Amino acid sequence: MTTSALARNAYHQSARSTASPREVERQVLSKLTTAVVVAQKNRESDPAAFARALGKNLEFWNVVAVDVVSEGNQLPAELRSQLFYLFEFTQHYTRKLLADDDHSLDAEPLIEINQNIIRGLQGFEAAPA
Numbered sequence: 001m002t003t004s005a006l007a008r009n010a011y012h013q014s015a016r017s018t019a020s021p022r023e024v025e026r027q028v029l030s031k032l033t034t035a036v037v038v039a040q041k042n043r044e045s046d047p048a049a050f051a052r053a054l055g056k057n058l059e060f061w062n063v064v065a066v067d068v069v070s071e072g073n074q075l076p077a078e079l080r081s082q083l084f085y086l087f088e089f090t091q092h093y094t095r096k097l098l099a100d101d102d103h104s105l106d107a108e109p110l111i112e113i114n115q116n117i118i119r120g121l122q123g124f125e126a127a128p129a
Contacts, residue, residue, distance in 0.1 A: 026121040032057050033114040040107045050107075054094050057110060061090045086113055 019027070032053075039046070039053035065087035067073055068080040075083075090110060097105055 022121050026118055029060060029114055029118055029121070032060055033111060033118065036107050036111055036114070040111070043103065051098060054097060054107065054110070057114070058091060058094045061087045086117075089113070 035053040036057055039050040043050045064083055068075065068083045068087075073080060090113060093105075093109055097107060097110075
C-alpha cells in the first residue's frame with residue numbers, strides 16, 4: 001500500500017472517529033516508523049521490505065515538503081523551513097541507505113526524526129487552542 005493510500009485510509013477513518021488532522025498525521029507517521037523499525041531488523045533477510053519501508057517513509061516526507069512550501073500553509077515560516085530541512089536530510093540519507101551495500105549505515109537517524117515529529121504532533125494536540 002502506498003503512503004498516499006495509507007493517508008487516504010487514515011483520513012477516511014478520521015472522519016468517522018473525529019480525529020484531528022494532526023492526529024491523523026501522527027498515526028500515519030507512527031505506522032511508517034514502525035514499518036521502518038521492523039524492516040531495519042529484517043534488513044539482511046528481506047532487503048526488499050527495507051527498501052519499500054524507506055520508500056514509503058520518503059513518500060510521506062515528499063508530501064510534507066510540498067505542503068510546507070505551499071502558499072496556503074499557515075505554519076510559521078521558521079517551522080516550515082525546519083520541516084523542509086528534515087525532508088532534505090531524509091531524502092539524502094534514504095538514498096545513502098539504499099546504496100549502502102555493506103550495511104554500514106542504519107535507519108536510526110530517520111527513525112529518530114520521525115519519533116521526534118510524532119512527539120511534536122502529540123504536544124500540538126495537547127496544547128490548548
